[in-house]
Amino acid sequence: MTSSDELHKRRVAAVARGVGSTISSYIAEAGGGTLTDLEGREWIDFASGIAVTNVGNAAPRVVAAVREQVEKFTHTCFMVAPYESYVSVCEQLIELTPGSFEKRAALFNSGAEAVENAVKIARHATGRQAVVVFDHAYHGRTNLTMALTAKNMPYKHRFGPFAPEVYRAPMSYPLRDGGLDGAEAARRAIDVIEKQVGAGNVAAVLIEPIQGEGGFVVPAPGFLPAIAAWTAEAGAVFIADEIQTGFCRTGQWFASSHEGLEPDLITTAKGMGGGLPIAGVVGRAELMDAVHVGGLGGTYGGNPVACAAALAAIETMRELDLAASARHIESILKPALADISDPGIAEVRGRGAMLAIELVKPGTDEPDPVRTAAVSKACHEAGLLTLTCGTYGNVLRFLPPLVISDEDLDRGVAILRAAFR
Known part of the structure; x- marks a missing residue:
């Protein structure tokens, strides 16, 4: 050996x-x-x-589902010849994510790809360009998501230039905030956004409900609802990056639920596929459907083997x-x-x-x-x-x-x- x-x-x-x-x-x-x-x-x-x-x-259900699907077919590309499991995964995302409004979903390959597509959707739907992110954020390693990510080393160092129209606001970091509560930390962030970006220019506010690579930072209570409320008032799209926090990781199906948030869009990946690469964007139907036909997709997005794994993983999460x-x-x-x-x-x-x-x-x-x-x-x-x-x-x-x-x-x-x- x-x-x-x-x-x-x-x-x-x-x-x-x-x-x-x-x-x-x-x-x-x-x-x-x-x-x-x-x-x-x-x-x-x-x-x-x-x-x-x-x-x-x-996981036994995932292994069995993958084996069964591989024996049927491994790929057709959903954009060419669709199949049921892609639709089923989207239905599950719609059912499991917070928000009582009508939703749609689309599938991709990785967390970074999901974030990129959520930004595309927000920009297309609002006709605006600016995207607001936060100190200590991590959103991926592609060109746009490197711009969205806060940390230079190892993620951004010497990989620029990065995508434009990305603006950073201060995060609620209770250990290092000098005693600011959630409402005060939100006012600080909103003041930066309004002065440096302008509410009317913001297409989306993108945030992790609990920051991942940035240090597992849990914002002070009230911070996330205040940011979400301001985003709605500004006519922008509130995007929750639940790639690391989603699928039962924090004790809820999605971490947004801890403070009763109903994000306009949610990005998912990681725990969704039981180890296979699959990601998704799910959210308000009027936003998701604003994009023209052909504007969303990708050759491998929602691959049938990965979809089978995701459905089996979700079933396991429910059963256990x-x-x-x-x-x-x-x-x-x-x-x-x-x-x-x-x-x-x-x-x-x-x-x-x-x-x-x-x-x-x-x-x-x-x-x-x-x-x-x-x-x-x-x-x-x-x-x-x-x-x-x-x-x-x-x-x-x-x-x-x-x-x-x-x-x-x-x-x-x-x-x-x-x-x-």
């Missing part, structure tokens, strides 16, 4: 250096809350492929009530994280199975990315797969599969405690 060392030598000779990996081991199989590498070593999975395998890796599972994970993991006694921990935050620890230099609010990386590396050496994030690189984030066992959660926490020590 090929070893990780042998495979790494092949990788160096074949794979572009710009594609990085968190760990040096190569995975042979995975399931539930664990991964197994080529050497047979087990890893407890607190990453879920960056919030993708919400239903677990190689994985939103409740996420809340259960929070009830175990969040107190355990808060119980870690370390002077560098500034905050434990998040919702459901989307939790994080922000690290600073003790006695200050100065971010400590060096120690954050060291703790994560120590976790990896002990068999716990963790990820870091944050504008300052000082946040440990935890995204276990929603089917992880309590035993694996406890084992992971034990490794994390030892890593801090």
Whole structure:
């Protein structure tokens, strides 16, 4: 059998250096809350492929649905010869997303592609161009989504010029806002938008209900509703980027529901497909239908195999009530994280199975990315797969599969405690 060392030598000779990996081991199989590498070593999975395998890796329903679809046909292109599963996935998105209004949906391949298309829809429907995003935001790696993303390294560095008519407003970041509540933080952001952009020029306001790569930042209560209300008054489109937060990850089907939001458009991907690449935009029918025929689509968007996987993943989420599972994970993991006694921990935050620890230099609010990386590396050496994030690189984030066992959660926490020590 090929070893990780042998495979790494092949990788160096074949794979572009710009594609990085968190760990040096190569995975042979995975399931539930664990991964197994080529050497047979087990890893407890607190990453879920960056919030993708919400239903677990190689989930039985997903495997069976993919196998059945592959034997029928693998591709026709929905824009050429349509098929039922694409329609079924759109129906599920319409049913599951918040909003009592009439909706439509369209399918794509990745989160970045979904965001690009949501912006296209908003611009087409409003006849405006400006798009407002927020500090610490992450929306993807394509040219437009790099412009929308806040962090330079590694996402934007030397990749410009970027798409124009993108404007950035201050985010609600309770740990670093000097005590601003949600309403005050919203007024600060709105003041920037009105002065620097002008309400009449805004096509869309795009925001993650809980920021992902930016540090799992949970805005103060009231911030999101105030921004949504201003967007409606301005005649602009409120877009919720639920690519990382969607599909039960935060304890609700979609994180927008925590504050009763009904976004005009929602972008989805990651946990939607059970590990296969699929994404969507869903929202108000009058916005989605404003685009001319042929204006939306793509060769692989809503591929039949990916649609089969998505339908099976959604069925699994319903059957196992994985939103409740996420809340259960929070009830175990969040107190355990808060119980870690370390002077560098500034905050434990998040919702459901989307939790994080922000690290600073003790006695200050100065971010400590060096120690954050060291703790994560120590976790990896002990068999716990963790990820870091944050504008300052000082946040440990935890995204276990929603089917992880309590035993694996406890084992992971034990490794994390030892890593801090």
